[in-house]
Amino acid sequence: MVGLRRLLLATIAILAMAASARADDFHDLIDRLGAESFDAKVQAVDALGELGDGRAVPALKALSDGLLYRTADGHVVVVEPAGDTYRLFAPVDHGGLGEAKSGAVDKVRVNNRLRGSITGALSRLTMVSASRDDRLNAARDALKHLSADSAPALERALEGEKDPEVRQALTVALSAARLTTGTNEQRIAAISVLAQSTDSEVRSLLGRLANSGDLDPGVRKALEAARRGLEQRLMWIGFAENLFQGLSLGSVLLLAAIGLAITFGVMGVINMAHGEMLMLGAYTTFVVQEVFRAFLPPSWIDSYLIVSAPAAFLVTGAVGIVLERSVIRFLYKRPLETMLATWGVSLILQQAVRVVFGSPNKEVSNPSWMTGGFTWLGGATITWNRLVILGFCAVVMLCLAVLLRKTSFGLHMRAVTQNRDMAAVMGIPTARIDALTFGLGSGIAGIGGVALSQIGNVSPNLGTIYIVDSFLVVVFGGVGNLMGTLVGALSLGVVNKLLEPVAGAVLGKVAVLLAIILFIQKRPRGLFALKGRAAES
Amino acid sequence: MRAGKAIGALALASALMLPGAWAQAEDTIKVGVLHSLSGTMAISETTLKDTVLMMVDDINKKGGLLGKKVEAVVVDPASNWPLFAEKARELIQKNGVAVVFGCWTSVSRKSVLPVFEELNSLLFYPVQYEGEESSNNVFYTGAAPNQQAIPAVEYLMSKDGGEVKRWVLEGTDYVYPRTTNKILEAFLKSKGVAAEDIMINYTPFGFADWQTEVATIKKFASAGKKTAVVSTINGDANVPFYKELANAGIKASDIPVVAFSVGEEELAGIDTKNLVGHLAAWNYFESVKNPVNDAFIKQWHGFIKSDKRVTNDPMEATYIGFKMWAQAVAQAGTTEVNAVRQAMYGQTVKAPSGFMAVMNTNHHLSKPVMIGEIQANGQFDIVWQTKGPIKADAWSPFLPEDKGKVADWSFPWVCGNCTEPKYKVLTD
Numbered sequence: 001m002v003g004l005r006r007l008l009l010a011t012i013a014i015l016a017m018a019a020s021a022r023a024d025d026f027h028d029l030i031d032r033l034g035a036e037s038f039d040a041k042v043q044a045v046d047a048l049g050e051l052g053d054g055r056a057v058p059a060l061k062a063l064s065d066g067l068l069y070r071t072a073d074g075h076v077v078v079v080e081p082a083g084d085t086y087r088l089f090a091p092v093d094h095g096g097l098g099e100a101k102s103g104a105v106d107k108v109r110v111n112n113r114l115r116g117s118i119t120g121a122l123s124r125l126t127m128v129s130a131s132r133d134d135r136l137n138a139a140r141d142a143l144k145h146l147s148a149d150s151a152p153a154l155e156r157a158l159e160g161e162k163d164p165e166v167r168q169a170l171t172v173a174l175s176a177a178r179l180t181t182g183t184n185e186q187r188i189a190a191i192s193v194l195a196q197s198t199d200s201e202v203r204s205l206l207g208r209l210a211n212s213g214d215l216d217p218g219v220r221k222a223l224e225a226a227r228r229g230l231e232q233r234l235m236w237i238g239f240a241e242n243l244f245q246g247l248s249l250g251s252v253l254l255l256a257a258i259g260l261a262i263t264f265g266v267m268g269v270i271n272m273a274h275g276e277m278l279m280l281g282a283y284t285t286f287v288v289q290e291v292f293r294a295f296l297p298p299s300w301i302d303s304y305l306i307v308s309a310p311a312a313f314l315v316t317g318a319v320g321i322v323l324e325r326s327v328i329r330f331l332y333k334r335p336l337e338t339m340l341a342t343w344g345v346s347l348i349l350q351q352a353v354r355v356v357f358g359s360p361n362k363e364v365s366n367p368s369w370m371t372g373g374f375t376w377l378g379g380a381t382i383t384w385n386r387l388v389i390l391g392f393c394a395v396v397m398l399c400l401a402v403l404l405r406k407t408s409f410g411l412h413m414r415a416v417t418q419n420r421d422m423a424a425v426m427g428i429p430t431a432r433i434d435a436l437t438f439g440l441g442s443g444i445a446g447i448g449g450v451a452l453s454q455i456g457n458v459s460p461n462l463g464t465i466y467i468v469d470s471f472l473v474v475v476f477g478g479v480g481n482l483m484g485t486l487v488g489a490l491s492l493g494v495v496n497k498l499l500e501p502v503a504g505a506v507l508g509k510v511a512v513l514l515a516i517i518l519f520i521q522k523r524p525r526g527l528f529a530l531k532g533r534a535a536e537s
Numbered sequence: 538m539r540a541g542k543a544i545g546a547l548a549l550a551s552a553l554m555l556p557g558a559w560a561q562a563e564d565t566i567k568v569g570v571l572h573s574l575s576g577t578m579a580i581s582e583t584t585l586k587d588t589v590l591m592m593v594d595d596i597n598k599k600g601g602l603l604g605k606k607v608e609a610v611v612v613d614p615a616s617n618w619p620l621f622a623e624k625a626r627e628l629i630q631k632n633g634v635a636v637v638f639g640c641w642t643s644v645s646r647k648s649v650l651p652v653f654e655e656l657n658s659l660l661f662y663p664v665q666y667e668g669e670e671s672s673n674n675v676f677y678t679g680a681a682p683n684q685q686a687i688p689a690v691e692y693l694m695s696k697d698g699g700e701v702k703r704w705v706l707e708g709t710d711y712v713y714p715r716t717t718n719k720i721l722e723a724f725l726k727s728k729g730v731a732a733e734d735i736m737i738n739y740t741p742f743g744f745a746d747w748q749t750e751v752a753t754i755k756k757f758a759s760a761g762k763k764t765a766v767v768s769t770i771n772g773d774a775n776v777p778f779y780k781e782l783a784n785a786g787i788k789a790s791d792i793p794v795v796a797f798s799v800g801e802e803e804l805a806g807i808d809t810k811n812l813v814g815h816l817a818a819w820n821y822f823e824s825v826k827n828p829v830n831d832a833f834i835k836q837w838h839g840f841i842k843s844d845k846r847v848t849n850d851p852m853e854a855t856y857i858g859f860k861m862w863a864q865a866v867a868q869a870g871t872t873e874v875n876a877v878r879q880a881m882y883g884q885t886v887k888a889p890s891g892f893m894a895v896m897n898t899n900h901h902l903s904k905p906v907m908i909g910e911i912q913a914n915g916q917f918d919i920v921w922q923t924k925g926p927i928k929a930d931a932w933s934p935f936l937p938e939d940k941g942k943v944a945d946w947s948f949p950w951v952c953g954n955c956t957e958p959k960y961k962v963l964t965d
Contacts, residue, residue: 038697065913066813066912066913066918107918109918109920110814110910110918111697111698111814111910111920112698112699112789112790112793112814112910113696113697113698113699115789115790115814116699116790119790144791200755200756200758200759201759203759203760204758204759204760204761205761206761207759207760207761207762208761208762209761210761211761234756238752238756241752242749242752245746245748245749245752248748249746249748252745252746347575350575351575354575354579359574359579359580359583360580360583360584360802360805360806361580361773361776361803361805361806361807362806363805363806363807363808365808365810366780366784366808371783371784371811372784372786373784373785373786381752381755381785381786383748383781383784383785384784385780385784386748386784455745455746455777455780455781456745456773456776456777456780457773457776457777457806458806459580459773459806460579460580461576461577461579461580461773464577465743465745465773496746497746497748497749500749500750501749501753504738504739505738505739505740505741505744505749505750506710506739506740506741509741
């Protein structure tokens, strides 16, 4: 009896010692994250991953975010920048450790190799986390960071997992792990699971296996069959992806060109300053974003675009009306002079923006609901900003169609452009309609600029990049016809994108230009030529 | 009669003007600034114009050069390559400048080169370029390929760089990317990389729709080998490229992108949160910590009157070039081109990069090479650098057609592109 109790006590003591040794080990490893060489840091991260202690997660996340610093006495701390000083926190329990001057602590440097190890370790540590999203991310990351002993960890995680999507991701990762370490039967089973997936990581894994020399003939046969099937499916997915990219490029071209379709297409003004209206729209977006950043709570920043669109419309619309009243109205029916004058205006606007904002690019960030993308059809990447722009373009087109067809302003506008004298006789104030129409075209160009700011540069020469494409779209689609502009922009986008993988970006563009030149020879009035008396004038 | 009167007036006017013109020429040393202030390149070149003005301002505050004030003559070649040549001629012949600081793109440099050689004047060119050139009338203070491209690729091949085995060489379609990629391809092949593991792709200037290119890169990278992108994409096209990359979810730890034309100034136009870890190779980063750099940044902020403006590599190269030229003029005691050129060789400047930059007889500098990772605040964190300065090769040892070519403007070679010395060393 006494002997048994003594044994029990001894066991407890040994267990306690082991636990404390492990605890010391753990803190030691955390401090070793601040080591000098990348090799030592990678070792520490890998050891933390193997230890399986979830308390390491905040420290690893801080390291990966560049917020882990080393103090003079060799410990690591998590920092939160506050002006010139840093607030310090303990890396494990996040207890406050006071403040320090930014020079007093040293940043722990991270490189891509270390980042890879961190993702791998985090994936192991969060595989059994309470949050479903964490588990899903962990399962997906596990696929990229397989090591010799990944399989048992994945098996354990799979046993306890209920969520079907996480289970699916875990199964794929487990199969991938068995691909390299399992028996031949396990490998063949794993290949048949992986063959269903179109993840680019899986494709890369199968490729690596195929390159890896001695394989069992049975495994190799299954592997080759799986790879053939995969390539075929990827080809179709690639085609679908390409088509989407074409539509997306088309929608960007359309947004850039609709404004011109009104000022040039409907009014017949060769408006070389159209590109600068796009640019002003983009700069308005920038200003609105800065105002949001400066004056509104940070949680509002995601909605700055909703304010930018009408703001850009009003600003560029106003500039357009001023331009029409002060320059263009004196030059109607003198296309050469209009062209030179508007070109001059475009240079003035560019230089004005350069003086006010400076010549370097301005940073316009995507709101969080427009960043990133998702996988479609199991392999094609669709980015949110492209999808939103596609939808936005449709809304703008719809609004414009309603405005032109269903409102009295639209009716007046069409009347004036078709037969100015007759419209004047009917009591339509033609001069005012001219100004408003030009303002409408410019305003819509401004809205196009809002969209362009989300995918490209915001710089003084933003307009010069798009002006040629805009004219191309309007002329190709048929001058004076909004439907033509729509079809023209989308078909140019799709043709461009279908040619690009075959011919390359440079030759593709040349081919499209040549095709348009030939097309204009055959049909000088574009895809949708206006018919009737309006076309004669 | 009328013509006679006009000629008389003209003669009178010039007689009146002449003493003034002379007085001015006596009082000041003129330096030309040949950077685009409008057009596509204005975005990058305007900053360099300001850097030269800052250096001029600085030297005048310290008492000028050879007892005279230095005066900057600024012209705008407007990103128009032939106009560069006209403006260079105007600076040298009409304004009588002692030296010109200018050009960014290689095509603009090629355009002014004959002018400088014909009129025997000096150009300081501050931008990284493709090499394959050494003119007696140009001092190249930017990086040659062996000071930027080759070390960057070697870093990616190393353990810390991720042991990359497959390469995408993505560039804008003009001379600098094409030549650099030719050198890189030869270098990679010499390191045993197979032809099917190298993909080379070009896009036009100002390319804005990167969806297909990014999808192609993603597909190329999924062949079972660690892949990296080497980017010689120039100017405006970078912003949409990086935006597309970030949105397509390509992380630096999966497919790192190392760029040769993206610096602090270019990143100012991008939200870098999703780009952390992508790389750039330069000879200088603003984040370098040393007293010379601190003073350089402070001087820049003071001159441009804004704490938000960043410094970058071509600015540092302009700084080095200007200091060296001023030292050479002081040493020669004159601004006469031949004397200044001779004084340039071996000239050293303590550079903001923290190293001593040295001008070699091939008209290129010895500079350190640094690899930086993009950070969330738009700055670079240096992850690797050479132990000391690297001497620039004007001709690449990796190109078969460059075999045996030597650039050395000191005796007995005295040439920028030859396989035998111009003079024989007389021995008795």
